[in-house]
Amino acid sequence: MLTLEGVSKTYRVGTFGGRELVAVRDVDLQVAPGEVIALIGESGSGKSTIGRMVLRLTGVSGGRITFDGVDITGFKGKGLRDYYAKVQGVFQDPFSSYNPIFKAERALELLRQTYFAGLDGRRWRDKVEASLDAVRLDPGQVLGKYPHQLSGGQLQRLLVARALLLDIRLLVADEIISMLDASTRIDVLNLLGDLKARGLGILFITHDLSLGNYISDRAVILRQGEVVEEGPVERVFGQPQHPYTRSLLASVPQLHRRWDRTGRDREPAGEGGG
């Protein structure tokens, strides 16, 4: 479905644009229907840049991105509109994804103007309710509300519902649960799991390895714009090959397993004199 071949992105930096910064270097990647690919990396690894290139929010400097075999870089006008009917993104901060002076459902209304202009009010409402139902939101609790009246989890699910209105086939989920509380982030993850079961392909971008493995089929570990390791999640997390992957995994705080402390054991509180 989605294929990246040797994709690179360079930015011109410096006062006169004289230097080049390589944000993404020669990345190959594929997402099939019903498959979740975790794109994992620390800040500056280029993971969000890849997502932005797939969503056509930024250009590609080298290589090719194709969707169903068609190069996406050439899309304009109607072609781009059709592409966005199949591919949508949801981002990290749900609060800044909405215009605070309008009601939250305006995010859905804007889609209607572009894609469902012919739909009458009743059928539109049914469609909205069906997609809210899919993300387990109660229409009565979210419609007619302003963004500040809703929780982060509700806003984030509303954005996924917005994407689902379009019957999309690929979702680019860029750190979509990083800002949510622990008790609600698992609901959004489960939601993505349900959507995956319905055939949606998901590019799941995250810096958090423990979230990367819950719903994903394959993991891609990025470091400074390059793929250092890639494979089925069980293997990447179970037998990491690259030293960088191993050091990342060792740094993840986990319950029931303490960090290896080099050269020092923990002293119990209060001991050791003053």
Add this chain to the structure above:
Amino acid sequence: MSLRVDNLKVWYRTLRGEVRALDGVSFTVADGELVGLAGESGCGKSTLGKSLIRLDGRMRHVDGTVELDGKELPIGDSERMNAFRFKEVSIIPQYAMSAMNPTRRIGRLVAELLESRGVRPDGVRDELLRRLELVGLAPEVLDRYPIELSGGMKQRMVMVISTLLNPSLLIADEVTSALDVSTQKAVAETLVSFRDRHYVKSTLFITHDLSLVYQIADSIIVMYAGRLAERAPTDTLVTTPRHPYTRMLLSALPEVGVRYGDRRLTGIPGSPPSLLDPPAGCRFRDRCPLAFDKCVEQPPFVEVAPDHQVACWKAF
């Protein structure tokens, strides 16, 4: 006993009334203890941290006392608190990235800060250099502007500045949430080493991340909707939690190795009550699967085992 907080209530003034963000909180922190304060957004954990050092204009000290090393902290009186700030109580703020004055070289910033507290910068310069080395910063950072440092470097610099006068209590408020995992580990371990080296006597480590606090804390306090839900030594809290909220929160955490297909985790349905006019009784009862008639009364925060306190009627 280094810190003793007794029935502390700090509310926020808003146009619609008072928000009971911190509503009757009691606990102690022993000398040398590193206590993790965990909870979700809006539970009052940051309010508690701020209350111990500086109430902002919207906050009102309603009730309760705070004692540090046997002396009462005048938390409601900002002028009198000045004598304690930085020297006795210090904070590493949540946004260390923007905690330093961008118009000053760091060395000058530190000197000005010390002078404002009546401390001669020359007297602590050697100690400052020693601590910079400990956190892996070269002495040259003192000649740089904050903007020239990376996020992790700024974080470490702020940690050194905050603890320079060996405060009795250090409040670390979400100090790692903006950092990458490897930097996060380094920062968390630095906090432990500051404690081990007696740069600080006791530490209150505020975080939303239970698996992080599990790595470094001696004991963990879990807050919910302005009150303490549970407190226990770290291993006890994580392996045998007694409060339904703690249990549900722990079981909602995806861990490396747990897969959606094999074992489906569940979140906690519902959301915390509004603290503008919170319901009487246990504040978790609307979301609690164990709730029964008694829960309309507020459960006391009592010891159910040595060092293990819980506020739940079902835990007795």
